[in-house]
Amino acid sequence: MNADHVRGWVREARRIVLLSGAGMSAESGVPTFRDAQAGMWAKFRPEELATEQAFRARPAMVWDWYALRREMIAQVEPNAGHRAVAAFQQRHPGRLAVVTQNVDGLHQRAGSAGVLALHGNIAQEKWLDAPRACCAQHPPVDGHPPRCAVCGNLCRPAVVWFGEMLPQAELEAAEAAAAACDLMLVVGTSGVVYPAAGLARATRGRVVVVNPESTELDDAADAVLPGTAAGLLPRLLED
Ligand code: OAD
Numbered sequence: 001m002n003a004d005h006v007r008g009w010v011r012e013a014r015r016i017v018l019l020s021g022a023g024m025s026a027e028s029g030v031p032t033f034r035d036a037q038a039g040m041w042a043k044f045r046p047e048e049l050a051t052e053q054a055f056r057a058r059p060a061m062v063w064d065w066y067a068l069r070r071e072m073i074a075q076v077e078p079n080a081g082h083r084a085v086a087a088f089q090q091r092h093p094g095r096l097a098v099v100t101q102n103v104d105g106l107h108q109r110a111g112s113a114g115v116l117a118l119h120g121n122i123a124q125e126k127w128l129d130a131p132r133a134c135c136a137q138h139p140p141v142d143g144h145p146p147r148c149a150v151c152g153n154l155c156r157p158a159v160v161w162f163g164e165m166l167p168q169a170e171l172e173a174a175e176a177a178a179a180a181c182d183l184m185l186v187v188g189t190s191g192v193v194y195p196a197a198g199l200a201r202a203t204r205g206r207v208v209v210v211n212p213e214s215t216e217l218d219d220a221a222d223a224v225l226p227g228t229a230a231g232l233l234p235r236l237l238e239d
Pocket of ligand 1: 021
């Protein structure tokens with residue numbers, strides 16, 4: 001199955017889901033998680049940074065690491081893959097739903113509407129513990145991390161950490177979209193993290209994997225296209 005064949009499937013499909021992972025943003029300059037050479041997890045163990053326990057143990061270190069990522073992401077731009085997805089949605093309203101594991105907001109910045117961000121958004125913050133009246137009354141005081149001046153409750157990044165539940169509304173909407181679609185494009189994900197990867201196994205639609213490397217979801221795919229997001233998506237999604 002080649003890209004032209006898959007382009008035919010795109011044209012036929014009435015409902016499409018694009019399920020993206022870190023590789024979607026690689027050509028924007030955002031390192032992937034599991035790339036052995038450049039991935040962020042090569043330098044840091046995930047359990048040192050991306051868990052509630054780690055944050056409680058070393059809040060300044062974890063906060064600063066996320067702040068660095070946030071600044072880096074603010075400086076990059078959506079790539080041709082993000083733009084092709086958003087342009088397709090604008091030409092065909094309601095036909096393509098974006099479900100992403102990425103917290104970088106690049107689909108949204110490219111102009112995609114209704115993005116289901118399963119792992120949250122690094123640009124946003126929330127309270128670590130359930131906010132008390134004092135937390136809501138005053139803006140948090142600056143710090144690493146910012147905190148409530150009265151009770152000391154800490155701000156944390158609004159991303160999903162290992163061991164945490166996904167946001168329920170987004171997950172349910174993603175499951176419904178996966179159940180209803182006749183084509184799912186699985187782009188730039190290694191397919192090892194559930195429940196996101198399970199969406200590609202649950203759909204009854206055709207599944208197409210777009211990735212320069214093999215993935216854990218290749219066995220569930222009707223077509224595997226070796227290539228990159230920015231290289232292939234503009235071709236697959238052109239009219
Ligand atoms: P990974 O880092 O596990 O996988 C990135 C994938 O992108 C790999 O399969 C690469 O081969 C592929 N890739 C690299 N460059 C690409 C390109 N230009 N175009 C297309 N594909 C490319 O990232 P995810 O699968 O997104 O979760 O990881 C899933 C989750 O694991 C993340 O959301 C994060 C992490 O733990 C949380 O933070 C909860």
